[in-house]
Amino acid sequence: MEFQEMKQYLLEQILDKQLMTATISQPRVKSNEVKRVKLKPIELKNMYHIQLEYQYERILKHENIPLESFAQTLDELLEQFRQLHIDFIAEKVQVQLSKKNKVMWKSEKTEAAKAVNLSHNRKKNYLLDENTPYPFLIRLGVQTEEGKVKKQKYDKFKQINRFVEFIADALAYLPKDQPVRILDFGSGKSYLTFALYHYLKIEKGLDIRVTGLDLKKEVIEECAKIAQDLGYDQLEFLVGDINDYNDETAVDMVVTLHACDVATDMALARAVKWNASVILSVPCCQHELNTQLNAPGLDIMLKHGLVKERFAALATDSIRAEILNMVGYEAQLVEFIDMENTPKNILIRAYKTGRKTTPEQLENYQQFKQLLNAKPFLENELKDYL
Template structure:
């Protein structure tokens, strides 16, 4: 398999036969900023036909271009010859590396396939990563300016598109905990512009045809007015928005899922308290601005850490979420702390995902919590508000 013409022909056959699983182009010939330092290519299904998605990795952004199967081999060959010195093609039968020297001559190296037999798994993973596929326009995304009417993601909205899909992936994993055979009731505290609220409704009510009702709550009247009008325009008749405060909200008695994204400081805890009191089966919370424990934390042994404001702030934020997770565990929730989006884009990237199960090892978890709390001399809002439900309430 030597020479440029031979590898080009082989590439065309891989693409035509649907055998190419991934291509990676790297080592720029010229670094003028117009060409991404790395480009990856993967097969995707769009509207029932095979395309190849070109993912361009620039220093500060990632963009995409979906190319029909018939044009993909020519695009890749030209892309490599003009812009890169190296490419790795992963196929069903082999991994093939093409290397160009300074004189433009190609060397081709082959080794056993790492993608062999992985086609079904790769397809599954792509579907999980992209609950909403590019190329298939979701009406709410079009209205919010994330997608064009033909399903292309706006270049400035790629981060938001990935964030929405990441959120829906996390929701999909806990759907088995939600009730079957009846309406699912959901409350989104601090919904803001409601990108994720609309996405959640789209997933459950439109894609999965589930019977649901969703309430979005926020303090900003103009935001609520905008979201209410958009829900009406989209025909999302089981999605409603209200102006209100988390701590004062008492209009519901039984809620199945509570979502709270970037509720500031103890507003996150107030939402968690409501969720526990309602017996919510699922809680999804992205905390924000954890100030409460910053003012409380004290430990002589940790003085080298706590003496620096920046370190203390970060430590306090981690301690706050550890408190929340452990108390939810004590109350019978299975808790995971997950990276919500790439920390490159925001430091507020941790999501608390809790699903209600059986209370297991409650006393041990409570003792662990007490030891953690006491060594840092903490008095958390969440513990005080849930005190009647915690093991200490039954102690003499």
């Protein structure tokens, strides 16, 4: 097959909407910063597009090309790369080009796929594709250099994707006309901090500034080094405590993961006082209510230490969500990851809506608090807002 014949065949298949996925690789010149390009069809505003994912050494960039404009794009790709792997609906094609564009062609007819998925998301529950190399996941040891998820890190990969889903759901609540300020308290090894930055900055192109805060100096230094190496210039890591962080007057999103006991409440209170639009919090150990519980009607249950501990944790998070509801948020308790992976699987998700508390809501809260003899730390922190 001659070069022009090959190009015309590929273009006809793509214009006929037969494309499922494609990977174009092997740059013709070593100085090309783009290592490979992945293609897939998507639907944007009810129009068919081809999405190009440019994979650089450290970052990914995306471009969406209307189908009618793709001929020029294909010409440019073939000028820059020598290898193509393409899945059409009923055919797999492999192309290898020589320096002088001699074509080595291999094709295999396949059983026609039922339909091409035009969803902008790569997979349900997987906004980060498990077969795509992400520089931050490689550096954090979740993926191999080839972009394959390591077997022992697959649960972490699922957790990261689940968190990115929550970030995607929150997009509608973030400001559109100004830089987005994000704080992550207790960022630790920062898997989720890096995922948040990647998704919002690189995939969605938002103007963001993210700060990860943690008490472990050596961990913070390592995370700062990774951010610098990846070119994440709007992501910083600082050593510090939630109580001592007073550098902000307004924040758009507050993330707090596994802050122990009332440290979670401190972070939630800070978020409310900053008028944060989005709060995402995964609590850790909850001891406060466990020591306060005095509910004779629940003695049959609470006499068991294990049950009491779990009940206190669930009740604590329910109180936290209700307090957030009463100070102008829409708060929910949602499953973060499967219970089989960790019992710390509840995430408090709250969006600022400004809705008002009803008398019935306030009465129900007071009754529940009195039933348990609870004196919530968060309520005291936010007494001026209730």
